Amino acid sequence: MTEIRDRVRAAGKDENVAGGLRVAGVSKSYGAVPVLRGVDLDVEEGSLTAVLGRSGCGKTTLLRLIAGFDRPDAGTIHLAGRPVAGPGLVLAPEERRIGYVTQEGNLFPHLTVAANIAFGLPRRARRARHRVSALLEMVGLDGGYARRYPHELSGGQQQRVALARALAPEPGIVLLDEPFAALDVELRESTRRAVVDVLAAAGATTVLVTHDQAEALSLASRVAVMRDGAVVQVASPAELYRNPVDRAVAAFVGDVVALPATLRGGIAECALGGLPIAGDGGAGDGPVTVLVRPEQIALDGDDGDVPAQVLEIEYYGHDAVVRLGLGGAVTVRARCPGYALPAVGSHVRLVVRGEVGVDRS
Template structure:
């Protein structure tokens, strides 16, 4: 049987992915994780996002086996690796781990770095290294280079290939692109995402970059104060955040006082349809700046343009509605209003609400 067919068989058997249930972790008297539940389907990429100190890296370390949970279980491909029955060592979990530094061995070539995690006999087989180089978008000529001869993005790709070489059941990515500049970060993360999809590897990406999470992951989990407060598809998370904290973390948000009645939120922008059933009464409307159109026509709400920030592809426009209300809209870069102009606003699509708030 060929190595490729063996890998296909292993991937077909490993269908359960990763499951974290009721995990808690404290360091001394300080709780870091509080009853965390997370399910990552086999072959999927789930991003865990949150502000510094919310518990993201601690969760990753518990999955990897570097730390032991105080309570709860961690299961990989249907096999418990941490829980009341005991804890498997990191090396027994079939986990790949990539950090933001990559941590390549400077004295080894690219080929030797990639082959490092393979059994000794397999390290001499050039085929697996070339296969992985192709997977990460580097040609065979890179095999004899040393890390200092590579760009930062190329180093991160090689670190990924090294992690994938022993065919891990789970791959953990801890802020893997944060040390790269913006242009290199975008190209590298796309190459990494393509490689992971091609390999069918179950992956957990930890990042504080919401754009990165929304563009790469199939599911996104938002952590706050040691808990996962929402887990959803990127589109669901962005369009229907559970509260204003999540809304503000994953993008710009316009917040307005409102009153909900009959599935409609009445606010300074008019009567807006509510995305999900909400209790009637005082509420706070949550919507995205790009939902506010500046060409609302005769039925639109009159507003005054007070500032425009131009970014080329789009622009952020600040407007006042009467004396006390200010909102922010986002419009295409080719349709800029002039500062001081009078426009009429209309809201496109449904909005989120927090009820019981003034």
């Protein structure tokens, strides 16, 4: 892949150096409706950051402001250290060196694949067939696709061509707006991994907007969670999952068991016993809500000392979710391997593995 990337660059006329992104205090309203509220976001050069959130949280608006399709009401945006939006400054989209890939790909239906890819290049470079061939190879398509039209391609192939078109002028940053949402599950899996591999090989600084938690956690080096027009947490996928900033974030990025607890000396005492708290969440004693992932709860652990009864099993093949009663009205859910399941009605002992998160709100 590195050799292909080098050939792509050698075939171009200009050598552009990718840079990072800084969004500081950006706000945006449409009429009386606030959409973004003081958004801060840093994306390191050559990295992929996912902006994750539910529909309507403002993530696509943020992408449009970065691209220059809209202007912020307040705040600044820097690309590769250069200001592109701020008080008294709005750089046009074509001057920002942005590659933009949408959910539909938006290929020109009357142009061939080759013409689509070359569309954003300078006029002289559009005739360089070896550059188009190198870009096709980079996205995993052979040169025979150059003469095809978009309607002759599958959805995954169209997205690869859209990516090749976005990478053709060697942009400083690539913006992906839900680029895999329209694909079926099997095609989505293979296409998004191929796209991310291409971006990594190209050394592209990338922002991926998505509402798909698994997509964000599996593809990005950092994830920014948006809620109600604000970024509420930015962290690595592992840190976000293991130590969410609050219960709402915990529930958004995965299943969570939330229990009332009392925190003393970094240990949360709850119905599942005394549990160690992740990160700096253990600072300060008092009442909290402890956040446990179902896969952390092991049944019949060697050191299990919390008795429970199996109430219900939801079987998924590779794993299962077991609902357990701890006595009274307290129930929890544990995720277990599908090959080793207890019987409904049986009694087990529980142990929680690893550190857990807390919510103090």
